[in-house]
Amino acid sequence: MMGSRFLWLLWAYTCCWSAGFCGKVVVWPTDASHWINVKVLLEELVLRGHEVTVLVPSSNLLIDYRDTSSPFTFEVLQVPFTQESLDAIMEDFLNFWMNEISNLTPWEIMWRMKKDLEVFTNMSKQTCDTLVTKPQLIAKLRQAKFDILIADPLCVGGELIAEILAIPFVYSFRFSDGNVVERLCGGLLSPPSYVPASTMRLTDQMSFVERLKNFLFYFYMDLFFLKFWQNEWDGYYSNVLGRPTTLCETMGKAEIWLIRTYWDFEFPRPFLPNFEFVGGLHCQPAKPLPKEMEEFVQSSGEHGIVVFSLGSMVYNLSYEKSNVIARALSQIPQKVLWRYKGKKPETLGSNTRIYDWIPQNDLLGHPLTKAFITHGGTNGIYEAIYHGIPMIGIPMFADQHDNIAHMRAKGAATELDFSTLETQDLVDALNTVINNSTYKENVLRLSRIHHDQPVKPLDRAVFWIEFVMRHKGAKHLRPAAHHLTWTVPFPLSVPLPRPASPTADNCLCAAKKVVYSHVIVVLC
CATH class of the missing domain: 3.40.50.2000 (Glycogen Phosphorylase B;)
Structure with missing residues (x-):
């Protein structure tokens, strides 16, 4: 040491x-x-x-x-x-x-x-x-x-x-x-x-x-x-x-x-x-996996693997929810590596292995990885972007919903609601993200943008x-x-929809813009 x-x-x-x-x-x-x-x-x-x-x-x-x-x-x-x-x-x-x-x-x-x-x-x-x-x-x-x-x-x-x-x-x-x-x-x-x-x-x-x-x-x-x-x-x-x-x-x-x-x-x-x-x-290039883990990954063949982690903080899934998730994972042809600390679900399939910890970056960088099930934390999102892996987001709190909203808007992820999550929801989401090539193409586009920077x-x-x-x-x-008082740089007016009256319409939309936070924005 x-x-x-x-x-x-x-x-x-x-x-x-x-x-x-x-x-x-x-x-x-x-x-x-x-x-x-x-x-x-x-x-x-x-x-x-x-x-x-x-x-x-x-x-x-x-x-x-x-x-x-x-x-x-x-x-x-x-x-x-x-x-x-x-x-x-x-x-x-x-x-x-x-x-x-x-x-x-x-x-x-x-x-x-x-x-x-x-x-x-x-x-x-x-x-x-x-x-x-x-x-x-x-x-x-x-x-x-x-x-x-x-x-x-x-x-x-x-x-x-x-x-x-x-x-x-x-x-x-x-x-x-x-x-x-x-x-x-x-x-x-x-x-x-x-x-x-x-x-x-x-x-x-x-x-x-x-x-x-x-x-x-x-x-x-x-x-x-x-x-x-x-x-x-x-x-x-x-x-x-x-x-x-x-x-x-x-x-x-x-x-x-x-x-x-x-x-x-x-x-x-x-x-x-x-x-x-x-x-x-x-983020960094993937390093070799531990021998036992690499053997399990290679056993997936042409179907590849799915990486599943809800982050460093989430470790108290209910047993019921764990079984809902495990049942879904057992129904896909891919092998699954799941970071999970709770009681082993009784519905866990032979294609799924659970670990207290996984080398997430190295798994996402593995050529056999097909999808990433994530809570949507910024660190994990960026590792997926870096390695070009499409995502199934299950956000829970903090920035996670926003992060997944960004990835959905860019066509690199789909989203599930943790509170209402059922087995078929997860199965459908996995099949969509893995089999619809659009998700992979979109996340690879983001990955190329990420890597094409003048300075790392x-x-x-x-x-x-x-x-x-x-x-x-x-x-x-x-x-x-x-150095200004807060009122000086913020000339405000109230955003209003277009009035029904033509006279009011002319008055309001003569300057058809609202000033907020230094910037003129169009609202009508």
């Missing part, structure tokens, strides 16, 4: 010597799949000669700070919540989205989401407290003279630490609900006529009613989060920094926003010069982090909107 760490350090110092530049990076990470993604970036930074220190809570999901072979230095924050309580919270959260939500009214769902947000916010504050209330720890971090902080705005606190340490920070980010953080704090332009709000499950081709819903959702999310931030975070940040400020103002100081998508995934829309696409930075996503991410370290920021890319 120590030998592996020594080799990492030896390589880092060799790179540092040859490049003539060695930076010091501190990280405020977000857990789960976010950590899986950013870990690849951090490992690359170490390979380029930089020192990486991760501020990690003592109770977390996937960040193994006890791993002595890790190339990172871990500064463990002793949080008051236990590992058991965190696991229980996450299990309850997943159970809600997988098993309970279909039986609730929209208002009950919103109330539950608000309560979950309060729980996670409280844990975030407790994590922040373990650092901001410890003068000795702050002094230690200041003495380390870090050049940059990397954070994910989903886990509030990183930007506050950067302010305390007086260093620039960069975000690694997928999205926020309704794109509130990107729009209100980052200044990103989002015309509601053709830019669907995240979590709305819409595309850029919207009817008038969908555009109106999109506009209202943006409006509601703005009001909700501005009020929530004011109540929960603005005073906290002001007290810690000793001056009046807000969470959004502090987030807006991010030098670069590394967005974990690309135009193979996104719908065309305006972006800012300090927003950079790095989607798929974790991982190299692009590293470049901008190093750029910020070299220049102590990237202020020349920062839009002037950050």
Whole structure:
């Protein structure tokens, strides 16, 4: 173990010597799949000669700070919540989205989401407290003279630490609900006529009613989060920094926003010069499979295999639902490799093998792979795009519905509803995606777009982090909107359908456009 760490350090110092530049990076990470993604970036930074220190809570999901072979230095924050309580919270959260939500009214769902947000916010504050209330720890971090902080705005606190340490920070980010953080704090332009709000499950081709819903959702999310931030975070940040400020103002100081998508995934829309696409930075060519797994894959013959994973977080499928799925998988000619931790389903077919863990990227890159059953997480979506594998999406929460909506719109996936999923639904979806060549052709087109970039996503991410370290920021890319009061850059009017009266019609449609978020959009 120590030998592996020594080799990492030896390589880092060799790179540092040859490049003539060695930076010091501190990280405020977000857990789960976010950590899986950013870990690849951090490992690359170490390979380029930089020192990486991760501020990690003592109770977390996937960040193994006890791993002595890790190339990172871990500064463990002793949080008051236990590992058991965190696991229980996450299990309850997943159970809600997988098993309970279909039986609730929209208002009950919103109330539950608000309560979950309060729980996670409280844990975030407790994590922040373990650092901001410890003068000795702050002094230690200041003495380390870090050049940059990397954070994910989903886990509030990183930007506050950067302010305390007086260093620039960069975000690694997928999205926020309704794109509130990107729009209100980052200044990103989002015309509601053709830019669907995240979590709305819409595309850029919207009817008038969908555009109106999109506009209202943006409006509601703005009001909700501005009020929530004011109540929960603005005073906290002001007290810690000793001056009046807000969470959004502090987030807006991010030098670069590394967005974990690309135009193979996104719908065309305006972006800012300090927003950079790095989607798929974790993807890589497939490596050989373990011997036993390769033999099983080869036994599939001309039918090939199906890869099935619902991600790193989903492990509590009900036994009933597991049998529904297993029965469907037993009815297809392909061999199936299923990442699954629960009780073995009694309907499991001889063509299906279950594993606690699978080398997903390597399986998706195997020439015999025909389809990928996925929950729609961004990491898995990008591995499928990278290797050109069509998808059957079974989204459950967070960005997953939006991700699958994007893939459906681009003809690379079909979607199933987990709450109503029946055996025949999955059988039909698999047969459609595998036997209809259009899905394969479309995802191969996306794969060609992904690979045909002037700079690889991982190299692009590293470049901008190093750029910020070299220049102590990237202020020349920062839009002037950050320095205006919120009313100045947002001339608003109310979107209305075309009136029945010819006179009113002439008055309204003389300027037939509505201004929103810096951009004129046509609504009638």
